[in-house]
Amino acid sequence: MIDGLVESFVGLLHLTWSALAVLDVKDQVWLYDTVPAAGALPAPKKIRIGAQPRALAFKQVGEQRYFLVACAGDRSIWALDGAGEFVRKITPPTGSP
DSSP: OHHHHHHHOSSOEEEOSSOEEEEETTTEEEEESOOOSSSOOOOOEEEEOSSSEEEEEEEEETTEEEEEEEETTTTEEEEEETTSOEEEEEOOOTTOO
């Protein structure tokens, strides 16, 4: 089930509390709310993010869960909550290395 995803995406898989986040080469994160133990994956929630996503991290702060996505194309970091809703986009100041 997950092997097919690894072949289809140039990105990082991140499994958390039973959710799965996948970086897509088309500037999206695919979020699966639940991952069944067997069988097919449900349809993902597709979240458009910055250009060329390259890294994905998960962080839980108290009861809140966040996915952080680093995008190389526009040098941004996107924060999404555990449900895949946009929280914040962070970009470096103009002229910074």
